[in-house]
Amino acid sequence: MHQLHQLKIVMKIDKQFEDIFRGKLYQVFMYLIDRCNLSCEQCLYKPNLAFQLHRKEIPYNEAKELLQKFYDLGASKVTFMGGEPTLYKELPQLINDAKEMGYSYVRMDTNGIFPKEFLDDKNVRKIDEITFSLDGYDEKTNSIRGVGVFKKCTESIKKAVKLGYMVQITCCIHKGLTKKYREKLGVSQDKLSKLAGVTLHTLTKIETGATSDPRIETLKKIAKGLSVSV
Ligand code: SF4
Incomplete structure (x- = not known):
């Protein structure tokens, strides 16, 4: 205020x-x-x-x-x-x-x-x-x-x-959503990393919470890989 x-x-x-x-x-x-x-x-x-x-x-x-x-x-x-x-x-x-x-x-x-x-x-x-x-x-x-x-x-x-x-x-894109939505679609981490153009290592760190504050560009790529518009 x-x-x-x-x-x-x-x-x-x-x-x-x-x-x-x-x-x-x-x-x-x-x-x-x-x-x-x-x-x-x-x-x-x-x-x-x-x-x-x-x-x-x-x-x-x-x-x-x-x-x-x-x-x-x-x-x-x-x-x-x-x-x-x-x-x-x-x-x-x-x-x-x-x-x-x-x-x-x-x-x-x-x-x-x-x-x-x-x-x-x-x-x-x-x-x-x-x-x-x-x-x-x-x-x-x-x-x-x-x-x-x-x-x-x-x-x-x-x-x-x-x-x-x-x-x-x-919608706020967050790691819990990324993992759950990927699993719901039946897409493996490996496949999503290729679709999104991010490394498997990066994706794993985001999904496990090891990276707690991922870059917005990375989240946009993941969203695109999941066919979610942002
Ligand atoms: S993010 Fe949640 S707690 Fe914050 S203003 Fe919006 S609804 Fe309220």
Whole structure:
């Protein structure tokens, strides 16, 4: 939230920002809230980081003001994010505000852990896209997000699809997923190393956890070898 606090100050006093972006701003990503109802292993919002921040969310009036300012600068697409944006109680109102201001594309990124009624809200129904974060294809491969999260999130996804929302899924590539997915496809390590163009040694180290922080280029190659688009 410290960043958000700084952002507000910049928007208030830094004319340079407006001069540079006037008419050129296309889309904005609004981090409305730092709070979250999960504690994923890979999260940047670790308590030891987030608890040092001064404010946990942008007050609604400021968020609306910023939204209008971004729109006036040219933005037509906005993404609401967090933390978990559905914990921001004025989110439905803000979605409505964005559409009324004239934003042509309004979307949000969510972990899918929200009350069932959330998707029935008449203002939420105006959103153009909901992207759900899911890091596996079952409880085990998604376990970096927490116990039972896969079931709850997929229930939300099913309901969103049923109600006609445009639904996307964003996925974190991690070693547990790589190994499990490879095994599910029945692809040997040797074959995947050839398909991906990475050495067998590298692949083995990633899958066993010996390499805990693999390079993004390597993970992209492995994803390509598994025919997963990233
Ligand atoms: S859902 Fe997102 S913000 Fe929440 S703990 Fe997981 S990664 Fe972090």
